[in-house]
Each structure stands twice: as structure tokens, then as C-alpha cells.
Amino acid sequence: MRKKDKTQKESLRRVLFVDDEEHLLESVERALRNRFEVHTALSGQKGLDTIRNSETFPVIVADLRMPHMGGIEFLERAIQISPKSVTIVLTGHADRANAVEAVEKGKVLHFLSKPCPMDALTKAVDAGVRLFDLEIEIEEIREFLRSVA
Numbered sequence: 001m002r003k004k005d006k007t008q009k010e011s012l013r014r015v016l017f018v019d020d021e022e023h024l025l026e027s028v029e030r031a032l033r034n035r036f037e038v039h040t041a042l043s044g045q046k047g048l049d050t051i052r053n054s055e056t057f058p059v060i061v062a063d064l065r066m067p068h069m070g071g072i073e074f075l076e077r078a079i080q081i082s083p084k085s086v087t088i089v090l091t092g093h094a095d096r097a098n099a100v101e102a103v104e105k106g107k108v109l110h111f112l113s114k115p116c117p118m119d120a121l122t123k124a125v126d127a128g129v130r131l132f133d134l135e136i137e138i139e140e141i142r143e144f145l146r147s148v149a
Contacts, residue, residue: 044069
């Protein structure tokens with residue numbers, strides 16, 4: 001069972017990066033730690049465990065090619081566990097078919113290729129956080145309107 005979600009403002013900055021390249025995760029964490037609460041996982045299974053045992057991650061960033069569980073399968077399963085999360089693909093091995101499949105199955109907001117400049121990655125994660133925030137606000141407005149109807 002997942003822990004109860006924190007308030008929206010407290011959880012907005014949480015981002016999960018899932019990639020089998022430890023050096024990439026370390027560099028992303030160093031580059032983004034002042035802007036986001038960065039969590040990392042070295043495999044799809046570890047990423048799913050992190051999602052299950054944590055508050056909601058507004059943004060989940062994943063590589064497509066990882067051993068044992070590919071990124072598309074990971075994203076599909078991640079969205080089943082955390083349907084409000086926004087996903088971003090960051091990969092060095094992608095073709096058009098992979099991109100289309102990832103977007104269809106994983107609710108992917110953005111598709112980034114490695115090597116990715118940190119400013120582009122930061123902008124994509126910022127956009128994901130804003131989209132998450134807007135979706136939460138829309139849901140709250142709908143609930144309010146239902147309560148007064």
C-alpha cells in the first residue's frame with residue numbers, strides 16, 4: 001500500500017529517474033538536486049518498487065533500453081500504479097516505432113535523446129510538473145463543481 005500523498009505543493013518537486021546507467025543518474029541528480037527532489041532507480045523493477053513505496057511522483061523519467069524490463073513496459077506498469085504521474089523518455093536508443101509505442105502506452109509528455117543538455121531536461125521536467133499541477137487543479141475543480149451541483 002502506498003503512503004498517503006503529501007499536499008500537492010510538497011509533492012510537486014519529486015522526480016524519479018529510472019536508467020541502468022549509474023553515472024547518468026549520478027550526473028542528473030547532481031545537476032537537478034537544487035531544483036527537484038530527485039530519486040533514482042537502476043532498473044525498471046527498482047523503479048516500480050520506489051513508486052509503490054513512496055508518495056506520488058509528479059514526473060517519472062525513464063530510459064527505453066534497460067535489461068530485464070524495457071522502458072516501455074516499465075512506463076506502462078508505472079502508470080498503472082501511479083496514473084497521475086507524467087512520464088518523460090530519456091534514451092540513447094530509440095527509433096520512431098519505439099517513440100510511438102512509448103507515447104501510446106506510457107502517457108509520455110516528452111521524448112528526449114541522449115546525450116541531452118541539462119537545460120532541455122530541466123525544461124521538460126518543469127513542463128511535466130506544471131502539467132501534473134494543472135491536472136490536479138482540474139480534478140479539484142471538478143470535485144468542487146460536483147459538490148455544489
